[in-house]
Each structure stands twice: as structure tokens, then as C-alpha cells.
Amino acid sequence: MAGRYVTPTDRPQWPVRKLVGWASLILVSWVLPFACGFAAVYVLGRMYFAAGGSW
Incomplete structure (x- = not known):
């Protein structure tokens, strides 16, 4: 039974x-x-308002 022990590094990660x-x-x-x-x-909105556009 001792040979069947699976170490954490043997398990798929x-x-x-x-x-x-x-x-x-x-x-x-x-x-x-x-x-x-x-x-x-x-x-584009900032450019529009900077150019004098209105809401």
C-alpha cells in the first residue's frame, strides 16, 4: 500500500x-x-464643445 501513495507533485495540476x-x-x-x-x-465630444458646439 505504501507504493500507491500519491504525492501532491504527482497529481495533475x-x-x-x-x-x-x-x-x-x-x-x-x-x-x-x-x-x-x-x-x-x-x-469627439470634447472637440465639439471646444469648437463652440452647444448641447
Whole structure:
């Protein structure tokens, strides 16, 4: 029975690096377009009002 003991290093570990990579990829692919869109609208709005535009 002593040979059947599984040490923590023998057990399969979660692929944390791959999981973090996928999570960051999904996060960036969702957050970045919204952030860029918001920044573009903000900059265009600032330019519009700086040029004398009215609400």
C-alpha cells in the first residue's frame, strides 16, 4: 500500500497559466473595444464643445 501513495507533485495540476491567459484574452477582447469606443466618443465630444458646439 505504501507504493500507491500519491504525492501532491504527482497529481495533475490545474493549468493556471493557460487559464489566466484565456481569461485575460477574453477580458481584453471585451473591455478594450468598449474602452476605446468610450474614449473616442469622449474625445469627439470634447472637440465639439471646444469648437463652440452647444448641447
